[in-house]
Amino acid sequence: MKEAIVVKATDFAGRPQDLFINDVTQRKGVVMVDYGPMWREHRRFALKTLRNFGLGKKSMEDRILEEIQHTVKTLEKNSGQTLSPQVMFHNAASNIICQVLFGKRYKYDDQTIKLIVRCFAEMTKIANGPWAMLYDSIPLIRHLPLPFNKAFENMEIFLSHARCLVNEHKKTRVSGEPRDFVDCYLDELENKNDESMFSEEQLRRISFDLYVAATDTTSNTLLTAFLYLMNYPHIQEQCQKEIDQVLEGKDRVTFEDRLSMPYMQVHCDVIIYCL
Ligand code: HEM
Numbered sequence: 260m261k262e263a264i265v266v267k268a269t270d271f272a273g274r275p276q277d278l279f280i281n282d283v284t285q286r287k288g289v290v291m292v293d294y295g296p297m298w299r300e301h302r303r304f305a306l307k308t309l310r311n312f313g314l315g316k317k318s319m320e321d322r323i324l325e326e327i328q329h330t331v332k333t334l335e336k337n338s339g340q341t342l343s344p345q346v347m348f349h350n351a352a353s354n355i356i357c358q359v360l361f362g363k364r365y366k367y368d369d370q371t372i373k374l375i376v377r378c379f380a381e382m383t384k385i386a387n388g389p390w391a392m393l394y395d396s397i398p399l400i401r402h403l404p405l406p407f408n409k410a411f412e413n414m415e416i417f418l419s420h421a422r423c424l425v426n427e428h429k430k431t432r433v434s435g436e437p438r439d440f441v442d443c444y445l446d447e448l449e450n451k452n453d454e455s456m457f458s459e460e461q462l463r464r465i466s467f468d469l470y471v472a473a474t475d476t477t478s479n480t481l482l483t484a485f486l487y488l489m490n491y492p493h494i495q496e497q498c499q500k501e502i503d504q505v506l507e508g509k510d511r512v513t514f515e516d517r518l519s520m521p522y523m524q525v526h527c528d529v530i531i532y533c534l
Contacts, residue, residue, distance in 0.1 A: 269294060279391040283382070283410050288464035290472050297456040301465055304457075308443045309359070309469075320514050322358045326351050327511075333367070344485050348478035349376065356473040360466050361424045362439035375420065378413035379471060385410045414467075421463035441466065484530045498523050 263271045273294030280291050289301045309319075330351045333342070353372060354364045365372040385391055390407040393400060428441045437443040444462045451457045488495040501523055505516045517524060 277395065279394045280386060283414050287461050288468040290468040300456055304447060308440055319359060322355050324511060326355050345482055348481040349474060352474045352477035356470055360440045360469060375417060378416050382410045382413050417467050418463050421466050425459060425462060480534060483533055487530050487533060494526055498526060
């Protein structure tokens, strides 16, 4: 244990390296890559950029609050009918991260975003299923037209979409005045030194990683919260009371208001624990 955690800490610091994932990601991006200079450089950059979200004129919170208006509209439009909260939350989380990354929000029925969501769902299924295992274990089958090829095709679809978005940014950006994550990365590329591992391909791949890392996690957390509140209506009622109190005289609750919402805070912790 000491050898793994202390003596050879850097050897064991990365994620388990899996051949299928490595071939699909080309060992680029930030989420699945091994511990090393590229991961460190990009992780630091991603954290700094996402944390400083004074990007453009809008903060991350403004973007969330704006998207919530669309979610509320969806709920109102479907009042009295059934709707899938999974799709609704997925759309909302996807749009918030798309605005942060690309400065772009998509209509919920936009065909491009529907395609991206479908591609990602298929990729996850393949990566966690038997075909990825067979790909890892039997070298002979890797070049055959088997279902795992769909994951490579889907990655290409995302990358070509990211290429279009990056090209659009290159045409409209003003150096040193970033509007979103892509602009920040392009600024960094402009000022990079010789050792830096920033590249346009890495930008496309890190965009994919952040999109994926942010969307399912956030929407599943919201889904769990919904399920929790549906199962415990008395807690839902208390939460609503607290929100109504804080809302008095205001049109919306903000992150700052969490300090006057101890009941909500406790139950948010319970929901995170349920995850
Ligand atoms: C409720 C929402 C979220 C949950 C539950 C969640 C959960 C996690 C977990 C469990 C990990 C693995 C940590 C590890 O292996 O050490 C992770 C990693 C990561 N998450 Fe999230 N996440 C959420 C939202 C987000 C969002 C919104 C973003 C981006 C905007 C994001 C970006 C990342 C990245 C880049 C990594 C990889 C970090 C690394 O390689 O060190 N996540 N997340």
